[in-house]
Amino acid sequence: MLISKRKSGQMEMIGLVIIVILLSLGMLFMAQFALSEDGKKKIFTRKGLAYSTVSALMKTTVMDVECTNNYGKWTKPQIGKDILEDCAKNFDYSPGGYSLYTCQGMHSCEFLEKEITLLLNETLGEWNKGYVFRSKLIKATGDKPELIMGPIQSGGGCPKSKERDGSGLFPIHTEAGLVETELFLCD
Numbered sequence: 001m002l003i004s005k006r007k008s009g010q011m012e013m014i015g016l017v018i019i020v021i022l023l024s025l026g027m028l029f030m031a032q033f034a035l036s037e038d039g040k041k042k043i044f045t046r047k048g049l050a051y052s053t054v055s056a057l058m059k060t061t062v063m064d065v066e067c068t069n070n071y072g073k074w075t076k077p078q079i080g081k082d083i084l085e086d087c088a089k090n091f092d093y094s095p096g097g098y099s100l101y102t103c104q105g106m107h108s109c110e111f112l113e114k115e116i117t118l119l120l121n122e123t124l125g126e127w128n129k130g131y132v133f134r135s136k137l138i139k140a141t142g143d144k145p146e147l148i149m150g151p152i153q154s155g156g157g158c159p160k161s162k163e164r165d166g167s168g169l170f171p172i173h174t175e176a177g178l179v180e181t182e183l184f185l186c187d
Helices: 002-059 079-089 108-125
Strands: 130-138 146-154 164-166 170-174 177-186
Touching (some): 002 108, 002 177, 108 146
Antiparallel strands (some): 130 146, 130 177
Protein backbone atom coordinates (compact mmCIF):
# COMPACT_ATOMS: atom_id res chain seq x y z
CA MET A 1 0.00 0.00 0.00
CA LEU A 2 2.91 2.31 0.75
CA ILE A 3 4.46 1.57 -2.65
CA SER A 4 1.15 2.28 -4.36
CA LYS A 5 0.92 5.72 -2.72
CA ARG A 6 4.51 6.53 -3.75
CA LYS A 7 3.81 5.66 -7.40
CA SER A 8 0.64 7.69 -7.25
CA GLY A 9 2.54 10.67 -5.77
CA GLN A 10 5.28 10.36 -8.38
CA MET A 11 2.68 10.30 -11.16
CA GLU A 12 1.06 13.46 -9.77
CA MET A 13 4.48 15.18 -9.61
CA ILE A 14 5.24 14.19 -13.21
CA GLY A 15 1.83 15.52 -14.23
CA LEU A 16 2.47 18.84 -12.49
CA VAL A 17 5.90 19.14 -14.14
CA ILE A 18 4.34 18.52 -17.57
CA ILE A 19 1.65 21.13 -16.91
CA VAL A 20 4.29 23.70 -15.82
CA ILE A 21 6.34 22.97 -18.97
CA LEU A 22 3.28 23.35 -21.21
CA LEU A 23 2.28 26.62 -19.53
CA SER A 24 5.84 27.95 -19.90
CA LEU A 25 5.89 27.06 -23.61
CA GLY A 26 2.50 28.71 -24.07
CA MET A 27 3.69 31.88 -22.40
CA LEU A 28 6.82 31.95 -24.59
CA PHE A 29 4.72 31.69 -27.76
CA MET A 30 2.34 34.34 -26.48
CA ALA A 31 5.23 36.68 -25.67
CA GLN A 32 6.75 36.13 -29.11
CA PHE A 33 3.50 37.07 -30.87
CA ALA A 34 2.96 40.07 -28.60
CA LEU A 35 6.44 41.41 -29.35
CA SER A 36 6.11 40.97 -33.10
CA GLU A 37 2.76 42.78 -33.15
CA ASP A 38 4.33 45.70 -31.27
CA GLY A 39 6.86 46.11 -34.11
CA LYS A 40 4.08 46.15 -36.70
CA LYS A 41 2.20 48.66 -34.59
CA LYS A 42 5.28 50.94 -34.46
CA ILE A 43 5.68 50.78 -38.24
CA PHE A 44 2.01 51.59 -38.75
CA THR A 45 2.25 54.50 -36.30
CA ARG A 46 5.41 55.94 -37.91
CA LYS A 47 3.95 55.72 -41.42
CA GLY A 48 0.66 57.28 -40.30
CA LEU A 49 2.41 60.09 -38.46
CA ALA A 50 4.73 60.80 -41.39
CA TYR A 51 1.85 60.85 -43.88
CA SER A 52 -0.40 63.07 -41.77
CA THR A 53 2.46 65.46 -40.98
CA VAL A 54 3.29 66.04 -44.66
CA SER A 55 -0.40 66.28 -45.52
CA ALA A 56 -0.92 68.94 -42.85
CA LEU A 57 2.20 70.84 -43.93
CA MET A 58 1.10 70.96 -47.56
CA LYS A 59 -2.34 72.30 -46.58
CA THR A 60 -1.04 74.88 -44.08
CA THR A 61 -1.99 78.44 -44.94
CA VAL A 62 0.56 81.13 -44.18
CA MET A 63 -1.26 83.80 -42.21
CA ASP A 64 1.64 86.27 -42.08
CA VAL A 65 0.81 89.88 -42.98
CA GLU A 66 4.32 90.13 -44.41
CA CYS A 67 3.48 87.54 -47.08
CA THR A 68 2.71 89.31 -50.34
CA ASN A 69 2.51 88.31 -53.96
CA ASN A 70 4.48 89.96 -56.76
CA TYR A 71 1.95 92.80 -56.94
CA GLY A 72 2.50 93.83 -53.31
CA LYS A 73 -0.90 92.49 -52.29
CA TRP A 74 -1.23 90.55 -49.01
CA THR A 75 -2.26 86.98 -49.67
CA LYS A 76 -2.90 83.78 -47.72
CA PRO A 77 -0.86 81.25 -49.70
CA GLN A 78 -0.82 77.54 -48.90
CA ILE A 79 2.58 75.96 -48.38
CA GLY A 80 2.03 73.07 -50.81
CA LYS A 81 -0.21 74.66 -53.37
CA ASP A 82 1.31 78.12 -53.71
CA ILE A 83 4.69 78.60 -52.04
CA LEU A 84 6.20 75.21 -52.93
CA GLU A 85 5.06 75.63 -56.53
CA ASP A 86 6.59 79.12 -56.66
CA CYS A 87 9.81 77.76 -55.19
CA ALA A 88 9.91 75.01 -57.84
CA LYS A 89 9.48 77.57 -60.63
CA ASN A 90 12.12 79.92 -59.21
CA PHE A 91 14.40 77.68 -57.15
CA ASP A 92 17.55 78.69 -59.04
CA TYR A 93 17.41 81.93 -57.11
CA SER A 94 20.12 84.25 -56.02
CA PRO A 95 19.67 86.68 -53.12
CA GLY A 96 17.07 89.18 -54.25
CA GLY A 97 16.04 86.92 -57.17
CA TYR A 98 12.52 86.68 -58.57
CA SER A 99 9.80 85.03 -56.52
CA LEU A 100 6.05 85.45 -56.90
CA TYR A 101 5.59 85.21 -53.13
CA THR A 102 7.72 87.20 -50.74
CA CYS A 103 7.14 86.26 -47.11
CA GLN A 104 8.99 88.04 -44.31
CA GLY A 105 11.11 89.67 -47.02
CA MET A 106 12.46 86.30 -48.23
CA HIS A 107 12.39 84.39 -51.49
CA SER A 108 9.72 81.65 -51.45
CA CYS A 109 12.35 78.85 -51.24
CA GLU A 110 14.18 80.50 -48.37
CA PHE A 111 10.94 81.19 -46.49
CA LEU A 112 9.63 77.69 -47.14
CA GLU A 113 12.74 76.02 -45.74
CA LYS A 114 12.68 78.27 -42.66
CA GLU A 115 8.94 77.75 -42.05
CA ILE A 116 8.97 73.97 -42.53
CA THR A 117 12.03 73.66 -40.25
CA LEU A 118 10.19 75.66 -37.58
CA LEU A 119 6.96 73.65 -37.91
CA LEU A 120 8.73 70.27 -37.83
CA ASN A 121 10.88 71.26 -34.85
CA GLU A 122 7.80 72.44 -32.93
CA THR A 123 6.03 69.12 -33.51
CA LEU A 124 8.22 66.12 -34.31
CA GLY A 125 11.28 67.67 -32.67
CA GLU A 126 9.37 68.27 -29.43
CA TRP A 127 8.28 64.61 -29.49
CA ASN A 128 11.94 63.54 -29.88
CA LYS A 129 11.34 61.98 -33.29
CA GLY A 130 14.20 61.77 -35.74
CA TYR A 131 13.17 62.93 -39.21
CA VAL A 132 14.35 63.87 -42.67
CA PHE A 133 12.23 66.10 -44.95
CA ARG A 134 13.04 66.90 -48.56
CA SER A 135 11.48 68.07 -51.81
CA LYS A 136 12.80 67.24 -55.26
CA LEU A 137 11.95 68.65 -58.67
CA ILE A 138 11.78 66.44 -61.76
CA LYS A 139 11.69 68.79 -64.75
CA ALA A 140 10.99 66.20 -67.44
CA THR A 141 10.53 62.45 -67.79
CA GLY A 142 13.88 60.71 -67.46
CA ASP A 143 15.58 63.72 -65.82
CA LYS A 144 17.51 63.28 -62.61
CA PRO A 145 15.60 64.79 -59.65
CA GLU A 146 17.02 68.08 -58.34
CA LEU A 147 16.84 68.79 -54.63
CA ILE A 148 14.98 72.08 -54.14
CA MET A 149 14.54 71.86 -50.39
CA GLY A 150 16.28 69.98 -47.65
CA PRO A 151 17.23 67.74 -46.33
CA ILE A 152 15.73 69.26 -43.20
CA GLN A 153 16.51 66.86 -40.38
CA SER A 154 16.50 66.41 -36.63
CA GLY A 155 17.77 63.84 -34.18
CA GLY A 156 20.66 62.87 -36.44
CA GLY A 157 18.32 62.29 -39.35
CA CYS A 158 17.15 58.83 -40.35
CA PRO A 159 20.02 56.75 -41.70
CA LYS A 160 19.05 53.51 -43.38
CA SER A 161 20.60 51.63 -40.46
CA LYS A 162 17.75 52.81 -38.18
CA GLU A 163 14.15 51.64 -38.28
CA ARG A 164 12.53 54.26 -40.48
CA ASP A 165 9.32 54.71 -42.37
CA GLY A 166 8.26 57.32 -44.88
CA SER A 167 5.18 59.29 -45.69
CA GLY A 168 5.28 58.15 -49.28
CA LEU A 169 5.72 60.65 -52.08
CA PHE A 170 3.50 63.73 -52.19
CA PRO A 171 3.61 64.74 -55.87
CA ILE A 172 2.62 68.23 -57.01
CA HIS A 173 2.43 68.99 -60.72
CA THR A 174 3.77 72.47 -61.45
CA GLU A 175 4.71 74.46 -64.53
CA ALA A 176 8.35 73.70 -63.68
CA GLY A 177 7.78 69.95 -63.49
CA LEU A 178 6.87 67.38 -60.85
CA VAL A 179 7.69 68.21 -57.22
CA GLU A 180 8.00 65.16 -54.96
CA THR A 181 7.98 65.77 -51.23
CA GLU A 182 8.72 63.06 -48.66
CA LEU A 183 9.24 62.79 -44.91
CA PHE A 184 11.05 59.93 -43.15
CA LEU A 185 10.55 59.25 -39.43
CA CYS A 186 12.67 57.00 -37.28
CA ASP A 187 13.04 55.87 -33.67
